[in-house]
Amino acid sequence: MSELELEGAVLVVGGSGYLGLHLLHYLAAETKYQLVYTFNKLNVPPNHDSLRHVRGFQVDLRTGEGLDQISQELGPPAVVVNCAAISVPRECEEDPERAHEVNVPRSLTRWLKSFDHKKPLLIHLSTDQVYQGTKSFYKEDDETNPVNVYGKSKVEAEKHIRSNWENYVILRSSIIYGPQPVIPVQKTLPVQWIDSTLSSGRETDFFEDEFRCPVYVKDVVKVILLLIANLTAEGGFSQLVLNLGGPDRLSRAQMAEVVAEVRGYDLSLINHVKSSTVNRGVQSPPDISMEVTRLETFLGITMTKFADGVRQTLGPLKAH
Known part of the structure; x- marks a missing residue:
């Protein structure tokens, strides 16, 4: 270029x-x-x-x-x-x-x-x-x-x-x-939030029936x-x-499981729940996973798998 x-x-x-x-x-x-x-x-x-x-x-x-x-x-x-x-x-x-x-x-x-x-x-x-x-x-x-x-x-x-x-x-x-950009933003970042929550040792609810391709x-x-x-x-x-989108179709709970596996957290901290159990004040589509073949073919690239992106975002495994 x-x-x-x-x-x-x-x-x-x-x-x-x-x-x-x-x-x-x-x-x-x-x-x-x-x-x-x-x-x-x-x-x-x-x-x-x-x-x-x-x-x-x-x-x-x-x-x-x-x-x-x-x-x-x-x-x-x-x-x-x-x-x-x-x-x-x-x-x-x-x-x-x-x-x-x-x-x-x-x-x-x-x-x-x-x-x-x-x-x-x-x-x-x-x-x-x-x-x-x-x-x-x-x-x-x-x-x-x-x-x-x-x-x-x-x-x-x-x-x-x-x-x-x-x-x-x-x-x-x-x-x-x-990761955060060179100038950190104040918004909650999804992978960092999952990591912070699991690192606290608290059991946390994650939707098992909403699928995305992060x-x-x-x-x-x-x-x-x-x-x-x-x-x-x-x-x-x-x-x-x-x-x-990325190459992986994942629920919120599956995203949390990947973070837990990368960082060495206890998987039992992840509670799988239905999205209908929480009123978020807005309707959310259940499965908007996407096919990204057209993008990859047009540009000649392969999108990063979620586990690899989590490793690059959060760094090395959590010490036991």
Whole structure:
């Protein structure tokens, strides 16, 4: 990738979030890229060594305020990676209007359309929750019929992009797990939470009937870097929808078992329970495991198995 150059910046929308920070860190290492990001309220410390050459712009995605400043100062970007979203399903359920305003990138596509002769590649992070969850290993061409507001807002976002922009890749991501980024975030990270809970020695309930294909964050970054490299190598327009998951279909309880096995915890600490025993204030799809063959074939990669990703995230075995 090092010999390829882009005509314009790479813009990471939502660059102060978990995935955004990982992406900025790895893109910043590719010094040929002019790299910028947006944030809403929480900015990245400007003096952080690995990101000292990266510039942030405050943007309100609901109105688009702040986007014009980017193009006025830097011109049209070559690539826009949209990581920004309200991604907690319960928050979306409690405020559907705000969820749709943020998650459907109307202001972003409106801004992109303002460039006369430039059609930047839009890489948009969607979700596995666009699927209804009534079968295993969904494929990209399967019907989207989400059961909650979060999934509905992301389906609407996908439809909006397909109708309003001609150069895009939509990535339907499963649960993203992995280490903290170079600047730690405050959100609860799934594998670290499981590890912390089991390390306390407390018995904990885990759902045995909700299945996902958790995806390692460094795989997500690799996918996005390869898509950018493919753009610079091939040129032309893309209109792709790709499932972005790991290779393992796992319940929450099975995820906990893998963490326990990697770290040496007692498996009896994991209580297998039905998801119907807990009211989370939002309906959750039972099985939204995904087939990722199209992604792996298109990019020529193999996704990281969950056990390997857990080892890379948490480090060596727990001492007995």
